[in-house]
Amino acid sequence: MALVVQKYGGSSVADADKIKNVARQAVAAREEGNHVVVVVSAMGKTTNNLITLANQVTDSPDERELDVLLSTGELISSTLLAMALRTLGVEAISLSGAQAGIRTDSVYSRARILGVDPNRIKKELEKDRVVIVAGFQGITEEMDITTLGRGGSDTTAVALAVSLGADRCEIYTDVEGVYTADPRLVPEARKIEDIGYDEMLELASSGAKVMHSRAVELGEVYKMPILVASSFTDEPGTLIHGGASVEIANKVRGIAHDLNVAKVTVVGVPDKPGVASAIFEPLAKANISVDTIVQNASINKITDLTFTVAKSDSAKAMKVIEPVVKSIGARECVSDTKLAKVSVIGAGMQTAPGYAARMFSALYEAGINIELITTSEIRITCIIDEAKTEDALRTLHKAFELEKGL
Amino acid sequence: MALVVQKYGGSSVADADKIKNVARQAVAAREEGNHVVVVVSAMGKTTNNLITLANQVTDSPDERELDVLLSTGELISSTLLAMALRTLGVEAISLSGAQAGIRTDSVYSRARILGVDPNRIKKELEKDRVVIVAGFQGITEEMDITTLGRGGSDTTAVALAVSLGADRCEIYTDVEGVYTADPRLVPEARKIEDIGYDEMLELASSGAKVMHSRAVELGEVYKMPILVASSFTDEPGTLIHGGASVEIANKVRGIAHDLNVAKVTVVGVPDKPGVASAIFEPLAKANISVDTIVQNASINKITDLTFTVAKSDSAKAMKVIEPVVKSIGARECVSDTKLAKVSVIGAGMQTAPGYAARMFSALYEAGINIELITTSEIRITCIIDEAKTEDALRTLHKAFELEKGL
Numbered sequence: 155m156a157l158v159v160q161k162y163g164g165s166s167v168a169d170a171d172k173i174k175n176v177a178r179q180a181v182a183a184r185e186e187g188n189h190v191v192v193v194v195s196a197m198g199k200t201t202n203n204l205i206t207l208a209n210q211v212t213d214s215p216d217e218r219e220l221d222v223l224l225s226t227g228e229l230i231s232s233t234l235l236a237m238a239l240r241t242l243g244v245e246a247i248s249l250s251g252a253q254a255g256i257r258t259d260s261v262y263s264r265a266r267i268l269g270v271d272p273n274r275i276k277k278e279l280e281k282d283r284v285v286i287v288a289g290f291q292g293i294t295e296e297m298d299i300t301t302l303g304r305g306g307s308d309t310t311a312v313a314l315a316v317s318l319g320a321d322r323c324e325i326y327t328d329v330e331g332v333y334t335a336d337p338r339l340v341p342e343a344r345k346i347e348d349i350g351y352d353e354m355l356e357l358a359s360s361g362a363k364v365m366h367s368r369a370v371e372l373g374e375v376y377k378m379p380i381l382v383a384s385s386f387t388d389e390p391g392t393l394i395h396g397g398a399s400v401e402i403a404n405k406v407r408g409i410a411h412d413l414n415v416a417k418v419t420v421v422g423v424p425d426k427p428g429v430a431s432a433i434f435e436p437l438a439k440a441n442i443s444v445d446t447i448v449q450n451a452s453i454n455k456i457t458d459l460t461f462t463v464a465k466s467d468s469a470k471a472m473k474v475i476e477p478v479v480k481s482i483g484a485r486e487c488v489s490d491t492k493l494a495k496v497s498v499i500g501a502g503m504q505t506a507p508g509y510a511a512r513m514f515s516a517l518y519e520a521g522i523n524i525e526l527i528t529t530s531e532i533r534i535t536c537i538i539d540e541a542k543t544e545d546a547l548r549t550l551h552k553a554f555e556l557e558k559g560l
Numbered sequence: 561m562a563l564v565v566q567k568y569g570g571s572s573v574a575d576a577d578k579i580k581n582v583a584r585q586a587v588a589a590r591e592e593g594n595h596v597v598v599v600v601s602a603m604g605k606t607t608n609n610l611i612t613l614a615n616q617v618t619d620s621p622d623e624r625e626l627d628v629l630l631s632t633g634e635l636i637s638s639t640l641l642a643m644a645l646r647t648l649g650v651e652a653i654s655l656s657g658a659q660a661g662i663r664t665d666s667v668y669s670r671a672r673i674l675g676v677d678p679n680r681i682k683k684e685l686e687k688d689r690v691v692i693v694a695g696f697q698g699i700t701e702e703m704d705i706t707t708l709g710r711g712g713s714d715t716t717a718v719a720l721a722v723s724l725g726a727d728r729c730e731i732y733t734d735v736e737g738v739y740t741a742d743p744r745l746v747p748e749a750r751k752i753e754d755i756g757y758d759e760m761l762e763l764a765s766s767g768a769k770v771m772h773s774r775a776v777e778l779g780e781v782y783k784m785p786i787l788v789a790s791s792f793t794d795e796p797g798t799l800i801h802g803g804a805s806v807e808i809a810n811k812v813r814g815i816a817h818d819l820n821v822a823k824v825t826v827v828g829v830p831d832k833p834g835v836a837s838a839i840f841e842p843l844a845k846a847n848i849s850v851d852t853i854v855q856n857a858s859i860n861k862i863t864d865l866t867f868t869v870a871k872s873d874s875a876k877a878m879k880v881i882e883p884v885v886k887s888i889g890a891r892e893c894v895s896d897t898k899l900a901k902v903s904v905i906g907a908g909m910q911t912a913p914g915y916a917a918r919m920f921s922a923l924y925e926a927g928i929n930i931e932l933i934t935t936s937e938i939r940i941t942c943i944i945d946e947a948k949t950e951d952a953l954r955t956l957h958k959a960f961e962l963e964k965g966l
Contacts, residue, residue: 169616170613170616170617173617174617204636207576207636207640208639208640208643210575210576211576211579211580211640211643211644211647212643212644212646212647213647214647215643216642216643216646218653219639219640219642219643219646219653219654220639220643222635222638222639222654222656223635223636223639223640225635226632226635226636229628229629229631229632229635230610230613230629230632232628233614233625233626233628233629234613234614234617234625234629236622236625237614237617237618237621237622237625237626238617238618240618240622240625241617241618241619241620247624247625248625248628250628250705253703253704274703297659297680298659299656
């Protein structure tokens, strides 16, 4: 008997009717002859409401307590789904992250899964039950509740699929799968039938919101096939797996964008050892994550140093950098918060030349100025004016003929 | 260092401000030199809201799942209280029933506490922390969540006080203590300073809502002093303990009433063996709890049999009884749902005569007809017309001079 782990996000269990719908889908998977484990997120806005409640009590909620508080959201949705399944005549049981054996470290609010003890789930599956697991949460060695942070429920699902030896992990969400670009901005965007882990990772970390890179990484390490599909339609979705790259070599798979980009430039930096660390150490200490770093060729031992951060961090970054500018003898420090990142991604790019050139010339012909460029083996990213994002996406989608499929 | 267990009910933690208020009270108890363990109920209407949610998903929620669902209410209030305490600069930690070591049987929705493993709480107290425990819940041997049913959080508090060897258990609620009668109906009603377990048990089971008899029983068995007081005032409250009865012998302590009473009379019952069991077995099977049973002296081997049930059960009881009336050859079956129960309670009554006579004559002089009478060693209960409840309470309060105090 095959085993499928399904995960349903907050919008898929937002109210009683949607929960009943999810129950019917789990039953359908069961009637196809599978054992079924279902991981759920909290209903719709539950998590935000709980955070609001905490903020009414205190400005700085204790992280351990906040984790217990937030973990109740998934407990609620998991019990409701179990009830809905029983009403359909199917044996079902809900388990908390702790009961499901999700063991984590004790870094509250962003705990990492250390291991999974699948015994309880296996026992329940042997009783021919559908097992519902509260996502996003686990338990420390000291029996304290933790939450897994961003992408937590997806990570729960993939980790359970791996530890149970599932045949695949299905992530149900409010979009129909992974697209060649955001279909709200690029009408010609096409759903991708299957994609490699690497490519999906680059898409996710370049701004594609459909799935968090953390869960994809876990899938990649253990070669767990992950299906991303909509819980609201019967469309087939996108399969993320290890075998895709071979077939689709020499192809750009998708274009991601990210509007959460700000640029900081330190102007007139003396080009001498220790300057970079003088700038980036205080940023790291202030817990500001720096994305791209570019240093211009130095002229007369004077150079400009530019880096990007999340928009929400840009004011803080400027505040941290200003005293450094003086101490290292640089001229000044300027920031630009009206930027976006567009990335072209495809495993084929690492073996075939010409993709970068085609990207730059397409943007040039569309009159879009490139502020910064960074690349990985399978990704080329340009930072551009935020106002040109939609233009850039459509231009690149066309330039790489993504509307045509494989 | 003394140890105090405090319990705060749903109205005492109904919103953020009330939770902050509870935090200040716990801090005050700590500053008096006590270790403090706080047991909390769910905030205000949380439990009802969760039940509504379950009913939106299914007409018959599975009891195991419902218990997990409802247990989240106390998790939420316990974490918020821990946050509020930390904001006041006091080390605090919330524990679920499971983490607090509350072990129960697996009778969902009304589980009984089998034992308490106090190690985790002790460890936290040793770190000089205030420990907040989610009330109303426990865990089975199989690590499944249970809820304790009516009076659950009070029972959690007393059970923890007993197992931790606390100096006393304090139950904070929205009333100032135990009164000689309901002060909303009897303006002269006086707060009782201290009362014996037995008397409190009779008061509670005769309709006094201030505390559930289950927690009082537990307190009695282990001789744990229980203080009942308001969380909204500094008034001293009522102490329930074992030593009270001696001092106050020969005294009526209080008058309880219960409006949830219906009477069913089976008329013209042949007085022969097996008739009573023919009537009461089907009621027990239908899960209808029968309170008082009275059988008139039989005339010509024909008698009437009267019993009382909760108002909400009366229609169901009639339905169950009607076929029985035919099968045993009785004449008919009638019900009256407009009744109330008034009870006079005092440990002194068992050693001194005349209390029943004084009660009956007081009611007679006030023109109140007595439908049924039942007694225990320390209680006399009359069932009367519901409309006369207030009259009866005032009359009896005066007749037994309860306004005068000890």
